[in-house]
Amino acid sequence: MPTALPTLEELARQTEPWAGYARLREEAPLYRPPGWDRVFVLSRYDDVRAVLADPETFSSSMIPDVTPAMMVHRDGASHDRLRAVMAAAFTPRAIAVLAPGIERVATSSLDRLLEQGGGNLLPAWCQPIPVSAIAEILGVPPERQSDLGRWALDLLSVFFAQPEPGERAASLGRRGWERAGCAIRIGAAMGPRLGSELLGMIFRGPQERGAALTLRRLEGCRGLVEFVAFLGGIVRAQRSAPRGNVLDMLIEAMEPGADGVARASEVEMLLQGLALIVAGVDTTSTFLANGVRILCERPELYAELKANPDSVDAFASEVLRLWSPVQWTDRRATRAVELGGQRIPANAQLKLILGSANRDPIRFDAADELRLDRGETADLSFAVGPHACIGRNLALLEGRRAFRIMLARTSSLRLAERPRRTLHPGTYGFEALHVKIESAPIIGEC
Numbered sequence: 001m002p003t004a005l006p007t008l009e010e011l012a013r014q015t016e017p018w019a020g021y022a023r024l025r026e027e028a029p030l031y032r033p034p035g036w037d038r039v040f041v042l043s044r045y046d047d048v049r050a051v052l053a054d055p056e057t058f059s060s061s062m063i064p065d066v067t068p069a070m071m072v073h074r075d076g077a078s079h080d081r082l083r084a085v086m087a088a089a090f091t092p093r094a095i096a097v098l099a100p101g102i103e104r105v106a107t108s109s110l111d112r113l114l115e116q117g118g119g120n121l122l123p124a125w126c127q128p129i130p131v132s133a134i135a136e137i138l139g140v141p142p143e144r145q146s147d148l149g150r151w152a153l154d155l156l157s158v159f160f161a162q163p164e165p166g167e168r169a170a171s172l173g174r175r176g177w178e179r180a181g182c183a184i185r186i187g188a189a190m191g192p193r194l195g196s197e198l199l200g201m202i203f204r205g206p207q208e209r210g211a212a213l214t215l216r217r218l219e220g221c222r223g224l225v226e227f228v229a230f231l232g233g234i235v236r237a238q239r240s241a242p243r244g245n246v247l248d249m250l251i252e253a254m255e256p257g258a259d260g261v262a263r264a265s266e267v268e269m270l271l272q273g274l275a276l277i278v279a280g281v282d283t284t285s286t287f288l289a290n291g292v293r294i295l296c297e298r299p300e301l302y303a304e305l306k307a308n309p310d311s312v313d314a315f316a317s318e319v320l321r322l323w324s325p326v327q328w329t330d331r332r333a334t335r336a337v338e339l340g341g342q343r344i345p346a347n348a349q350l351k352l353i354l355g356s357a358n359r360d361p362i363r364f365d366a367a368d369e370l371r372l373d374r375g376e377t378a379d380l381s382f383a384v385g386p387h388a389c390i391g392r393n394l395a396l397l398e399g400r401r402a403f404r405i406m407l408a409r410t411s412s413l414r415l416a417e418r419p420r421r422t423l424h425p426g427t428y429g430f431e432a433l434h435v436k437i438e439s440a441p442i443i444g445e446c
């Protein structure tokens, strides 16, 4: 008797959802998951890629006629304008400047773990590397860098909220109470006009994603108010004393140009600064953890890479393809459209499973195998189209340098316990990564 197809909730929980993805690709390439209204799931490489490449038919904004706060959820000119400003932070030159800091943090935090014989790699090694890179971009001083991880989670819960069937909003009284407290705090830090504009954007965040303002999301709003007030302080200080870093370029975009018009408003830039911490920290630390987990589980691969460090770049690409930190992303059909012989109504939501597209055997030979000789794979880990990840080269730089350092400075790498998958829907990572490691004799600089 045929068994039921996996639900979205099961796919988000399983450590090995790959067989489930294969069933969707074969049996239901346009899948309507039970319990979800007007949601269609696409799992084949060609379908996912075609939707990503057609932003007019498939919008990144989940609610029609709303201009979302985050660039990644905006369409057309309003997206392109912000992307052009943010691009200043991601030129090859701007990224190259970050390389020495990335190596310093990857080395020093690994050395601390080596002294203890191991520990939880996620907070001790995977997170500090991207945190220090984003902190450098945004000018966050070392003593506040540990807050960035917490703010990233707040941001995920508010602006990247994933509505779930049956979820309930917090009571009206609680929402009013929280909002009033946040209004006082942000008003004091940013002034009444800017403060109330920012507050409105933050509290509307879940609604833009079609999600309810639950208790967790209210907490997230509180955290984001704290972060915006903090970043606003840095911007003010740097306006009067530029530091010659990327933030200077972003601040410049908020000033009126020769035509008297600023390229981006202060609210827009503060919110994009906020977006960088979730886009750049959680994804990259997950990427690093996924790579190290595989090295722990595959001693023969670990030995091969130690012997051939030139293969590390190929390893990093395969880790991203096979265990993509972003497993799925969403689009909304702007009109009724035919896909795979089925009609999708206007405003239906499409879940594009990047993690399944990357294992589609029609696109990749031996798709489930990690192959160091695969060459350029055109996988979809960073998406394609107008929203293709702006931080791709930074993430690759971090991964390649960090894995090289891990391989060069260790002589053995093992899991201390089986890691548990995180429950953030649409991502693939682990709650913790406890490892046992031993140091290698250092022969030269890596």
Ligand code: HEM
Pocket (backbone or CB within 6 Å): 060, 071, 072, 073, 083, 134, 275, 276, 279, 280, 281, 283, 284, 287, 324, 325, 326, 329, 330, 380, 381, 382, 383, 386, 387, 388, 389, 390, 391, 392, 394, 395
């Ligand atoms: C391994 C690490 C990373 C992965 C897997 C990843 C993945 C992605 C994906 C799939 C998208 C497209 C989302 C969509 O179209 O719906 C995206 C967009 C984006 N990413 Fe990344 N990302 C990573 C690292 C970074 C880093 C390091 C930064 C910045 C510091 C960054 C900043 C962004 C931004 C700002 C966007 C929105 C681009 C736009 O809308 O034009 N990402 N990323």
